Amino acid sequence: MRTTVGSAALLLATALVPGLGAAQESADTIYSGGPILTIDDATPSAEAVAVLDGKIVAVGSMEEVSALKGEATQMFELGGRAMLPGFVDSHGHVVLGGIQALSANMLAPPDGDVTDVASLQQGLRDWAEKNREAVEAVNLIIGFGYDNAQLAELRHPTRDDLDAVSTEVPILIIHQSGHLGVANSKALEIAGITEASENPPGGVIRRGADGRPNGVLEEYAFFGTLVPLLGQLGPEGFKTFAKAGAEMWASFGYTTGQEGRSSAGNVEALRAVDAAGDLPIDVVAFPDVLEARDFIEANVSQEYDGHVRVGGCKLTIDGSPQGFTALRDRPYYDPVGDYPPGYKGYAAITEEQVADAVDWCFDHDYQILTHANGEGASDMLIAAIAAAEEKYGAPTNRPVLVHGQFLREDQVDSIQKLGIFPSLFPMHTYYWGDWHRDHTVGPVNADNISPTGWVRQRGMMFGSHHDAPVAFPDSMRILSATVTRRTRSGDILGPAQRVSVMDALKALTIWPAWQHFEEDSKGSIEVGKRADFVILSDDPMAVDPETLAEIDVLATIKDGAVVYEAAEGEQKTELRDRTFLGGPEMGHEILHAMYEAMSEG
Template sequence: MAYPEQIYINGTVLTFDFEGTTAEAVAVQGERIAAVGSTEQLLKLAGPQTAVIDLQGKTILPGFYEAHGHFPLSGILEVQSASLWSPPRGSIRSISGLLDALKDKAANLPAGKWVTGFGYDPSKLAEKRHPSRYELDQAFPEHPVWLSHNSGHMGVANSKALALAGITKNSPAPSIGVIQRDPDGEPTGLIQENGALIEAYIPPLSAEQHAEGIRIANAEYVAQGITSAIIAVGIDPEPLVDAYNRKLLDLRLISIPLFQSDYAPNLVEYELGPVKSQGAKLFQDGSIQGYTGWLSNPYHLPSEDDPLYRGFPMLDREKLAQAVFAVHSAGRQVVIHANGDAAIDDVLYAIGEAQRRLPRPDARHRIEHAQSVREDQLDRMKELGITPSFFNDHVYYFGDDHRDIYLGEDRARRISPLRSAVDRGIRFSLHNDTPITPPSPLHLVSVAVNRLTASGRELGPEYRITPYQALRAVTIDAAWQAFEENDKGSIEVGKLADLVILADNPLTADPLSLHNITVLQTIIGGRQVYAQQGIDFNITTAGV
C-alpha cells in the first residue's frame, strides 16, 4: 500500500469541485491529490513516513491560475529597465521625475548602451503628455533610449534609437501601428502598437541576466499563490526550460504563440519541462488608456484634438476573419486581444464566420481583456461559446482615468461587467496582465467583489460578483478556459497537488480586506515552493 507523503489536516479546504465542497483535510501522494475529506478520515491513511501538517484552521485552495500575463517580463524589466510607474503603483509624477529615474538606472552605463524604462503614464504626469524624443535627447545625448508606456502598447524613442531603427521623416507608415509625426512630418518619438520597430534593435540580455529575470518573476508569482500562468504572447521556451533545470523556475506555464502575419497559423506544438504551447494569439486593437483601443463611439476626451477619434483596428475585419478561420480550422484555440467594443464586434464576426463555415463544439475561443464589452455582445458570446478573460484590475488601476478621460461615466462604470457574464452563465477568467499590473489573484478577487478605483470610488457596483464566483475565475474556470480542468483548478482526487494556503478564508473575510489576505504557503506538485517567513505549521510523522 502506498501511503500519502503529506496530509494537511484541521483546515478549511475550499475544493472548487462541481458541488463546491468544503472539507477539512487533503492527502498528497507524489505530485497528485490522493484523498480529500475530514481530518479523522484522512489520518487513517497515514503511514510511518507520512508528514502530517496541522493547518490550525487556515484555508487551503487550489493554486491560483494567472490566465493572461507576460511571464517572465516583470523580472526581466527589474533586471533591464527603470521603473517609471506613477501612483498608486509608483512615485513618478512628472517628466522631470521620469528622467531622474532613468538617470539613476543609467548612471554606470557606457556611452552607446541602451537606456530603457517601463510603465510611464501620461495621464498621471503633471504635463499630461508623453515625453518627447528631444527631451530624451537632452537628458541622454550619448545613449539610445526607449520608454514603454504602462499599457505595453506603445513607447517613446529618442533620436539615437530612431536612427538605429532607420526611422526618419521619409519612412513609410508601417503596416501595423503608427509612427507619430509632428506637423512637419518628423517622428515625435512616439510609436503606437508596433514597439518592435525599436525593440528589435535593443541587444538581448545575457543568459545569466535572463535567468535572473526568470528567478525574480517566479519568486514574485509563487509568493502570491500562483501555480500556473499563461504567457499571452509566446516566447522562446529554451530559457524557461534551462531555468527549470537549474531550479530557478517552479511555475507551470502555457505559451500562446503569436499568429503569423502572413495568415499561416503557427502550428508548432511542444511540451518541454514546465512549459507547453497552445492556441494562437491575435490582436484586434490596443489599449484604451493609450488611445489605441477600437471603440464604436469617440473617446470621452478626444486625442489629438479630434472629437471623432475612436482608436483603430489592427486588421481589416475580413482579414481578421481569414486569420481566425485558419486557426479555427486547424483545431486550435483562438485567443484574441480586444479591449474596445468595436474591436469586440470584429472578433464576434470573425469567430461567428469560422463557426458557420466549420462548426466546432467546445472550441473555447477566447477574447482577452474584453474591457468594454456590451450586453448585446455578451449575448453573442454566449451563443458562440466564447469565453472572455477579463483584465478587471482596470477598475482599480485605471478606472478613475477611464471615467474622467477615456470613456466617460456611463461606459467606464461597466468595464469588465462580470455580473452580466455570470447572469448569462458565461464562464470566464480574471487576470493581472503582469507586468501591466502586479501579479495578485487576491487583488483581482477584491476588485471583482468591491469594484473600487484607486481613489476609493465605486465604479459600476451593479457589476460586482461574490467572492466564490471571483475565486472560481482564478482557479477552476481559468483552468477550464485553458483545457486543463482535468488536472488543475480544484482540489479533487487525481488532480495535481497545486495548492495555496491562506491566513484567512476569503469566503468569510471582510470583502474590503480580501486583497490583504496573506499567502502562507504555495505548493506545486506536492512540493512547497514558497512559505511566508516565520510560518510554522506543526508537522508530525508516524503514529500521529
C-alpha cells in the same frame, strides 16, 4: 481527437484511492490547521488534504484524512492560514513579465513612486546610477510601467524629457499597457526613426508641431523599436526574463502561468529554463498566429513537456483602451492628446487578417486567444468566429476573448451564443477606472467596462487576468477589483457588475483551468488532481471585501513542493521592491548575466 490534460493521471489516482482511507500507501504530506477552500461545489471546504507523489489522494475531515498518516508523512500546519488551489493565469506574458526584473520602476503608487515627469526622470537616473557598470556594458536603459493617466502633466513623456536623463545611452520607457513607449533621441537613432519615417501598418510615430518624431511610439511603431533593442540581449537574456517572470508569478500564488502572444524564441527560452530545473510553475504558451504558424503546427499539444506546452494561437486585433489605441465603435469620450474629431482608435490588423487567422485555427482545431479591447475590435472577432462556426460547426477549441474592456451587452449575448470564453480584465476598474470614466468612454459606459456582472447573469464562466507586465500578477488585487470595482479615487465603477467573492475566486482557479482544458487536473482541491496550492494570510471568504487586496500570499506549492515562500514578515510593498532592479541585487546580476552572454555570443 482532443484530450484533456491530466485525464490519465486522474484515472490513476482514482484507482489508487477509491475512497477515503482506502489507500494502501501513506501520504507524503497532510495539510491541516486552517480553512481549506476547495473551490469544489460538491465539497466547498475541508479540514485536511493528503498528497502522495504530487497528487491529491484525500480531502475531508481530519479524522478521515489521518488514516493516510504514516511514519514518513510530513504534517503541514497551516496555523490558521487559508489554503486554496493554486491560481491559474487566464492571461499574461510570463517571459515579458520578467522584463520588470530588468527595468527601472516607472509605476505610479501604490506599485511605484512615479507621479510626474520629474519623478520619472529621477527614477531613471537613480536606477542607472545604481546599475552603472551593467548599464554601460549593455548600453541600454529601460523603464517599465509609466502611465500618462497618472502623471500630473496628463501627457506622455517625450524624447526631450528622456534626453534630459541621457543623450548618449539609448533609453526606452514602456507604457504600463505594453502597447506604447517613449524613446530618447539615441534610441530613435538606433531604430532608424527620422523625420522621413512613415507610420508602419498598425502603428503611429507621434510627432511634434515641427513634424519631428517626439519619441512617443504606438503599437507596431513601438514593437518595431522594442524588439531590436531587446534582441541584442540574445537567448540568454530571454532565459533570464523567463526565469524571473515565472518566479514572480509563483510569488503571487500562480501555479500555472500563460505566455500570451509568444514566439518560438520565448518558448525555447522557457524550455531551456525548465530543463535547467529553474521553472517553478507550468506555463502554457500561445504563439502569434500571424507570425508563427509553422512553429504552432509543430509544437501545439495538450500535454506538458516538463512544465511547458504550446496551447494554441494568439491573435491581436487592437491596442490599449487607456492609451486610446483600442478600436471603438464610436468616438472616444474626451481623449487627452492631439486627436482628430470623431477619433475611434484603430485596428492593428485588417478584417481579412482576422478572418484568415480564426479560420486557420478552427480548421486545425487549435485554441485561439484573441486580444480585442474596443467594441469595434470585438465586432471583428465575433464576425470571424461566427463565420468559422458556420463553416466548421460548433467549436471544440474553446476560443477565448482576451480583455473585452468595452463590450456591449449585445456582444456578451453573441459570445455566449458562439461559445467564446471571456478572459476579462477587472483590474482596469482599479488602475484606470477613473480615466475611463473621465476620458475614454465617459461616466455612463464606464460602469460597464470589464462586464463580469453581465457574464454571470447569463450563467457564463469567465477568467480574471492581470496581463502582466501591464500590471503586477497580483492575484489579490485582481480578486479585490473583481469583487469591489473600486477605483484609485475610491469610486465604485459599476456596482451592478460586481460579483461574489466565490465567483471571483473561481475566475482565478477552476474557470481558467477549464479555459486551458485543464479542469480535470487543476483549479480545485479534489482527489486525483495535482497538488497545486496557495497559502494566504487570511480567508478571502471571511474578511471584509474592502480588505481583499491586503491579503498576502505566504506560500505557493506546485505538485506538492513549496516553490515560493514569503520571507518572515514580508509585505507586498517589499515584494514589489524586490521585483524591480534597484531594490534587488538579483537585477544587477541579471544584467551582468546578459552582458556575459552577449560577450560570448
